[in-house]
Amino acid sequence: MTPTILTQSTNPPPLRIPRRDVSAHKGNFGRVLLVGGSRGMAGSVSLSSIAALHTGSGLVAAAVPDCILDCVAGFHPAIMTHGMSDDGQKFADSAWESLRERLPAQAAVGCGPGISRGPGSATIVAGLLAKKDLPVVLDADALNIIAEQDWLRDDRFQRSSNDAACVLTPHPGELQRLTGASANDVDAQLKAAEKLTGRLGWTIVVKGGPSHVVSKRDGQPGSIWQNTTGNPGMATAGCGDVLTGVVTSLLGQGLSGSDAARLGVWIHGRSGDEAAARVSLAGMTAVHVLDSLAIVADEMTTDASERDGI
């Protein structure tokens, strides 16, 4: 059976967040943590962290292997960095112990960009999946670890409607590793995501041109929403890392998994469109998308709906 796709025909976002009160302070917009990076991939977790700032998070920190801390800290002065034990390249087995102490303070955590695979990374991913009171976004090698460890064979990491959101952001290659659905068959990817969502209560962003958000809403399985923003200029290294930070930011601002994923995918594509207009399809990079995000972020708020007369 072909899944039903809810297509959005106009350009406004699928939902809005409230505009900032004049007396707002940074604590009102969520403290979020991005976990990832390894030697050679310091940029990935930095892109995610800066994207969270550009989407409105009040306080953003990156938890990274000690060996790349200085590099990550150098990308943006507003990002805090927490160095975790490493094996010279990536997280060591003991990194989870220091990471877990920081989790109670977080409104949401995003994990995976640049993390690389290994026992230290796998312990972190298992720990985050098991912490069902913490909203989490999993991407990149965090997803490949789930596939490698065969953690989908049972329902141990299922989240009920009373649990915090768990959002996965696989590209078609990662989704194929997770579910076996061919990376070249969008219908098969959506069906596989629908099945996983129904069974585990997670929200899944099936990335592509266009991206889809598959979620269980109001306890019912099988809602598929198709995004309308974005362009092939976004087929460039690091654009997915930016999305991880965007969705983490929106979870940290109190949105549900489904809402954070849909609004996140929409504003991510919108910033891609802005970057294409400012630069060019061929020449735009994830850094242009990141910069454009800061320009278009208010389009998510009720301020913009008043302006648009919606």
Ligand SMILES: NC(=O)C1=CN([C@@H]2O[C@H](COP(=O)(O)OP(=O)(O)OC[C@H]3O[C@@H](n4cnc5c(N)ncnc54)[C@H](OP(=O)(O)O)[C@@H]3O)[C@@H](O)[C@H]2O)[C@@H](O)CC1
């Ligand atoms: N600056 C940094 O630090 C950066 C760090 N990064 C980090 O690098 C890590 C590796 O991430 P990755 O996505 O590059 O590699 P991987 O998981 O092997 O996937 C590629 C495989 O999937 C397949 N595939 C099929 N369809 C596809 C599709 N539509 N989109 C994409 N792939 C598709 C594809 O098939 P093929 O290209 O052969 O057709 C290939 O076999 C990750 O941690 C990430 O965060 C990057 O973000 C860049 C910037």
Ligand SMILES: Nc1ncnc2c1ncn2[C@@H]1O[C@H](COP(=O)(O)OP(=O)(O)O)[C@@H](O)[C@H]1O
């Ligand atoms: N042709 C396209 N049209 C629209 N969006 C695209 C297109 N190609 C890639 N994207 C977007 O760019 C991002 C790429 O993610 P990903 O493959 O994980 O990149 P990376 O791991 O390099 O950061 C996704 O959000 C995807 O939807």
Ligand SMILES: [Mg+2]
């Ligand atoms: Mg990616």
